[in-house]
Structure formats: C-alpha cells, structure tokens
C-alpha cells in the first residue's frame with residue numbers, strides 16, 4: 001500500500017546542506033515516483049523568506065533543465081474535456097517536474113528555541129494536512145548547538161496526534177566527544193522514542209556501501225578468504241581535493257577525525273569487518289556491528305598521524321592553505337588529515353592492521369576500501385614479480401569492484417602480469433541508476449526501514465574508541481604535520497603504515 005499524507009519538515013531549510021542535498025534528494029524521490037501519494041514539504045528556518053525565495057535558493061542545486069526528461073512515469077494528465085481518440089501522453093519536461101515539485105513546497109519562518117514558533121509551525125502543518133490521518137518527518141539540517149532545542153520543541157508541539165507516525169532525522173556531528181554525545185542522546189530520548197529517531201550517516205547510503213553485505217554474504221568465494229590467514233591488511237581511504245572552502249566555522253571546531261573518521265569511516269569498517277549477521281534485520285546487523293566495535297583495541301596517539309594543508313602554487317594557480325581561510329582561526333591546530341591504524345582483537349582479524357586515512361586538499365578525490373592479501377606461499381615464480389592479490393571496492397568516484405590477480409601474458413612468453421577482474425558500474429551494458437546517498441536514505445526513512453541508520457550504542461562505542469586519543473592530543477596540544485595542497489598528505493602516514501609492515505596502496 002502506497003504511503004500517503006506525509007509532511008516533511010526541513011529545519012534549517014535556508015542552510016547549505018538543505019539546498020545542496022536535502023531538497024535535491026526529495027526531488028529525486030519525486031522524479032523516481034517514490035514520493036508518498038501526497039506530501040507537503042515545509043522548510044523552516046530563521047531567515048525571512050517567502051515560498052518563492054526558498055525556491056530560488058534551492059533551484060541552482062536541482063538537476064539542470066536540459067530538455068525532456070523521460071526518466072519517470074509522471075506525465076501531464078489528459079484534459080478532462082478532450083474528445084476523440086486518446087492522444088499519447090507527453091512526458092513532463094524537467095522544468096515542468098520542478099514546477100510540480102515546488103507546488104508542494106512551503107516555507108515557515110521561526111526561531112529554533114521559541115515555544116510559540118513551534119506552536120505556529122504545528123498550526124501550519126495542520127493547515128496542509130486538512131484533518132486527515134497523517135505522518136510527520138522532521139529533518140534536522142541544523143547546527144549542533146540548536147539540535148536539542150529543536151528536537152525538544154518538535155517533540156512537545158509538533159508531533160502528529162492523528163494516529164500516523166512521527167520520525168526525526170538527525171545527522172552528525174553527534175556530539176564532539178562521548179560526554180556531549182551522551183548528553184545529546186539523553187535529550188533526544190526525552191522527546192522521541194528509539195523507533196522514531198533516525199541517525200543518518202550519508203556514507204552508508206552510497207551505492208557501493210549498500211553492496212558490501214551482498215558482496216560478502218551473497219557470494220561463497222569471499223567467505224573463506226576474509227580472514228587473518230589470507231589478509232595482510234585492510235585500508236579505508238577517503239581523499240578530497242577541495243580544502244575547507246569557507247566551512248571553517250564548523251570544521252575548525254571538529255577536525256578530520258571527528259568529521260569523517262569516527263563516524264563515516266567507522267561505519268564502512270563495521271560493514272567490511274563484522275561477522276555475518278543472523279538475519280538482515282536492523283537488530284541483527286546492529287548486534288554484529290556492536291560486537292565488532294567492542295573488539296577494537298584502544299588507539300594510542302602513536303597509531304595516529306595528523307596533518308594540516310599549506311598553500312601551494314599549482315601550475316600558476318595559488319591554492320590557499322588551511323590557515324589562510326577566513327573562517328579558520330590563525331593559530332588553529334585542527335587536523336585536515338588523519339591516518340590511523342586500528343587493531344581488532346577477535347579470531348578473524350587479530351594481527352591484521354586496519355588502516356584508515358582521510359584528508360582534505362589532497363591529490364585526488366576517492367573513497368575506497370582495499371583488501372590486501374598476503375604473498376603467495378611457496379611462490380614458484382621466483383624470476384618474476386608476483387604482486388599479492390588485492391580486492392578494491394571503490395565507492396566514489398566511478399563506482400567499481402575489482403580484483404587484482406596475476407595472469408600469464410598471452411603469447412610466446414612465460415612472463416606474468418597483473419590483471420583486473422573488473423566490475424566497473426558504468427561499463428555495464430545495462431544502464432545503472434545510482435541514487436544519491438541522501439535520496440536513498442530519505443526513501444528509507446519514509447518507508448520506515450531502520451536498517452541503514454546508526455544506533456545510539458554504535459555511536460557511543462565509536463566515541464569510546466576515539467575519545468581517549470582525542471583527549472590526549474588536545475592535552476598535548478599536538479600539532480599537525482604540514483602538507484602541501486594537492487599532495488598525498490604528510491609522509492609520516494607512509495612511515496605509520498611501514499611500522500605495521502604494510503604500504504598504502506591507493507592509486508597514485
């Protein structure tokens with residue numbers, strides 16, 4: 001049965017995340033025919049805006065109208081007065097779809113901490129719901145200092161009492177450390193129950209991350225290989241080419257470990273390293289992630305390298321350093337790069353270094369998992385270079401899964417070469433529709449699929465892993481290693497890997 005009567009309230013509608021990600025995600029659901037039968041989208045923020053102003057702000061981030069878009073079944077209904085043979089329905093153009101989408105979008109101005117503003121918001125919502133049984137989704141696209149005020153006021157004044165569901169979506173930062181995370185959780189739990197809270201981690205919504213369980217648990221070949229007896233190391237690498245670009249206000253207070261490693265990369269780590277769950281229910285998957293997180297040893301500051309990018313002139317263009325950014329404190333020692341080695345103390349992974357690396361202003365944009373296998377025992381090809389096998393799971397850009405194997409060079413030769421068993425998504429004959437991570441997850445919230453969301457316990461355990469080392473770094477005032485804009489990051493990250501007997505294997 002198709003979901004009906006949903007009000008989506010986007011709090012922080014005038015902000016960056018809302019216009020770049022949330023509205024385009026909602027439009028994508030509209031385009032794919034995945035929206036509820038009827039919905040109203042209410043943007044809520046402090047700025048004085050009209051519905052039209054909001055539309056103007058959001059439009060530049062929507063798909064570009066470049067002629068007819070035939071991707072969906074939405075079409076112009078035939079005129080009720082038309083006579084004669086039925087004309088074939090004309091598909092809507094992208095412009096028409098956007099127009100139709102925006103007809104359901106409205107804006108309400110209000111503060112985040114005033115009770116009467118939420119009472120007014122509730123009245124507005126009721127106006128569009130017209131007394132029907134309806135469901136409400138509150139998306140908190142807000143700065144962390146107003147999370148709790150907003151959640152508590154929504155809980156008190158804006159929940160539907162019509163018999164439909166209420167759901168609240170919150171996104172990192174989930175606190176800045178264990179204590180602030182616990183405070184946030186306690187506050188949230190006062191207003192919403194555990195099935196109403198959706199903690200989103202948009203990396204989990206990325207298509208190839210969604211494929212990790214399938215790759216591991218719907219294939220027989222990987223199971224026996226996925227073990228310390230065959231695997232030399234696991235690497236999870238996230239590199240961005242952009243610097244902080246004016247987002248320093250938020251970033252400078254958090255840094256790369258809190259912004260990406262403690263949450264996004266740990267989620268990927270869990271999916272790569274957890275044991276097979278008993279079933280695919282959210283509870284069973286969660287139980288395995290928790291078991292894994294509990295098995296990760298405390299990290300020492302020696303297992304971390306942090307860096308900060310410096311200005312660099314590349315081909316005549318000057319790229320500013322982190323400290324040159326106007327939104328960043330001149331003396332900041334916040335890390336824009338972090339590399340670390342984790343150890344998992346269980347039967348599958350004991351002794352296998354798990355390397356993670358994340359950085360801004362680096363030489364390439366990539367997010368990938370690399371499983372490096374051990375050298376061939378008793379190698380017969382001593383005259384040749386035999387590279388160990390490697391499974392690469394490239395999440396972005398250019399989604400792919402490929403396996404590096406040794407092959408004989410065809411022809412009158414005995415020489416060997418490294419070849420790829422390559423599944424690159426875009427090379428497939430059938431065109432593949434890869435949804436945006438936010439759209440995928442928004443769809444899950446609407447249908448109540450809790451599978452792809454992060455539990456309170458997972459986050460708490462993840463904080464327990466990183467909290468001591470972060471505290472230590474802060475106490476010692478640890479200064480990050482400088483690295484040039486556009487480089488591979490500080491060379492100390494290579495020494496870190498070498499200390500664990502391995503090498504970073506990302507494409508160079």
Ligand code: BG6
Nearest residue numbers: 202203240259260264367396437
């Ligand atoms: C966000 C981080 O969660 O993820 C940003 O706060 C980062 O610093 C971003 O740039 C990367 O996401 P994506 O999906 O664009 O790779």
